[in-house]
Amino acid sequence: MADLVHRAPEAPPRTIPISRRITTVGRDPASAVRIDDPTLPATAFHILADGDAFTAAAHSGVEMTVNGRRRTTCRLAPGDVVRVGVHEILFSPPATPPPAPGPREDPLVRFSRRLLEAGSLESLLDALLDALLEVTRADKGFVIELADGEPQVRASRNVAPGRVKDAVSSVSDSILRKVLETQRPLVVADALHDAEWSSSESVIDLRLQSVMCAPLLARGEVFGAIYLGNDSVRNLFDERSLETLTVFASQASLLLQNALLLRDLRRENEALREAIDTRRYGDLLGAGPSMREVFRRIEKVAPTDVTVLVQGETGTGKELVAREIHRRSPRSEGPFVAVNCAAIPEGLLESELFGHVKGAFTGAVATRPGRFQAASGGTLFLDEIGEMPQSLQVKLLRAIQERSVQRVGESRAEPVDIRIVAATNRNLEEDVRNGRFREDLYYRLHVVTITLPPLRERADDVTVLARWFLQRYATEFESRARGFAPAALVALRKHAWPGNIRELENRVKKAAVLADGPLVSTEDLDLKADGQEAAIPLSEAIEEFRKRYISDILERNGGNRTKTAKELDVDPRTIFRHLEKLESERRGSDPSPTDGGEG
Secondary structure: OEEEEEEEOOEEEEEEEEOOOEEEEEOOOOOOEEOOOOOOOOOOEEEEEEOOEEEEEEOOOOOOEEOOEEOOEEEOOOOOEEEEOOEEEEEEOOOOOOOOOOOOOOHHHHHHHHHHHOOOHHHHHHHHHHHHHHHHOOOEEEEEEEEOOEEEEEEEEOOOHHHHHHHOOOOOOHHHHHHHHHOOOEEEOOHHHOOOOOOOHHHHHHOOOEEEEEEEEEOOEEEEEEEEEEOOHHHOOOHHHHHHHHHHHHHHHHHHHHHHHHHHHHHHHHHHHHHHHHHEEOOEEOOOHHHHHHHHHHHHHOOOOOOEEEEOOOOOOHHHHHHHHHHOOOOOOOOEEEEEOOOOOHHHHHHHHHEEOOOOOOOOOOOEEOHHHHOOOOEEEEEOHHHOOHHHHHHHHHHHHHOEEEOEOOOOEEEOOOEEEEEEOOOHHHHHHOOOOOHHHHHHHOOEEEEOOOHHHOHHHHHHHHHHHHHHHHHHHOOOOOEEOHHHHHHHHHOOOOOHHHHHHHHHHHHHHHOOOOEEOHHHHOOOOOOOOOOOOHHHHHHHHHHHHHHHHHHHOOOOHHHHHHHHOOOHHHHHHHHHHHHHHHHOOOOOOOOOOOO
8 A cells, every 4th residue: 555644843754554445634533644633624635545546635625735736636646745734644655566466366255264264253343344344345334233132332443432332322323223123234325315314323423425234143133233334425335235245244144143152151151150269168069048057067067076967868969068078177188988878788888888807708708998997097978878777787886986897707896097977868867766777876977967958949059050060061071062041041940950969960961962052952951941840640749748748747746656647637557558658669669568568
């Protein structure tokens, strides 16, 4: 292109390269060559570049001279001096001619490549506007995004920021409003003299002669618009210009929508990290009163060696609590050994806990320490303690009391230095009343109790946990999923979560694998869109209520079956059958008609 050298009295000369098709000179902050002189108009003159030709044109009422002669328009030659007021503009084209152009690249191909190469949303919008101004020969332009229904300028070219804001401060701008409402592009060839559009705010504020506007669409919904304008009568837009803009807008819509989505997901991830930081307690997440009480209790008991009983439904994170107690205790450098008392066959559980000597039983080919010995110096976590057979409860009680264990097949006891944390999803008090759990062992374990709330009572934490799991598994499985669709978030909050956090984790893990796009849907989570569970038959609902109601009255009466039957006005055998059925459901079998459900 060429350079302009601005010279003024008592000011050093400054060089401004001509990089646009129309270079404006004046006091306006949006001018390419801004001259801070109150005696000059907003735009004194402009220089039009047309190939290798450069023409200076004075604006209305401005006295302009070229090489001392008064002119309204003049084709410039090397060394020409344009003067307005006390200011001189020296026209200085490059000393060497530009290289011969190579094969001309299709503008749409070049435009697509620049969009694909753009990294951030800002660079993507800059590439979009630069390409559009080049192809359509527009003087000004901006990209608008609809944020909560309100238009916001995301990028602009050759327009002062204040003027852009004034021009599209609301959808009341007639041209923009019509494009957004109809979702169709619009061209106004001679805006200042068009009776329908001459009062448009953007036409007046930006002093435009010609206007084009095209919507940005995604899945049939408008999410923004591209607005281009010319301030010269020499290059008015026409239908052909509008066709070009429409093609480019269609090409840009998908890329812009993805970029906006990624921007929103990044913001969501930042918000998630902040939420996790404020709700995290080690590996535990929670912000409600019940979880804060859990954290408070952990803080209190962790520095001591007191035995802790963690209660809560299946999947609420009882082992995480046990690990957090260990991590914050003086034993944190020692081992953390976990035993699931429900997962080990009764015949092997004693050996698993206390160890055995060689030859103690068939298959005992070597002496082996148990979990108590392995946990010495650290913490032993006894999960599902309520499932331990009564024959072992006496030996466990002795081990806890004496802090020593006796291997199977050995007569000598050996001391162990351990801290006990137990966990159960059962009501041990009721089991004690029913004779299923030893009372003395219960009170040995029940020194300090920490009760974990079910996930259905932690509505505020559900989405934070879900997003944390998605972030974790999307990385592990290299999934495209980065967030949840709005309907999926509603379904997550409304679901009853009978499996608690374990169920939530598994559903999100599956969704991370199955999701086809960046947003997880209700179908990916295998949840209903309205978040409601399917209705169950009325007979099942009545039976569920019946069981729950009898259990509540039994608990209120301290397990007294006769008193409960009398209050409910039923035969006492009804209460016995109720308890037998609960026991059979717990064991996963049907009650036997001959043995009362035991087996």
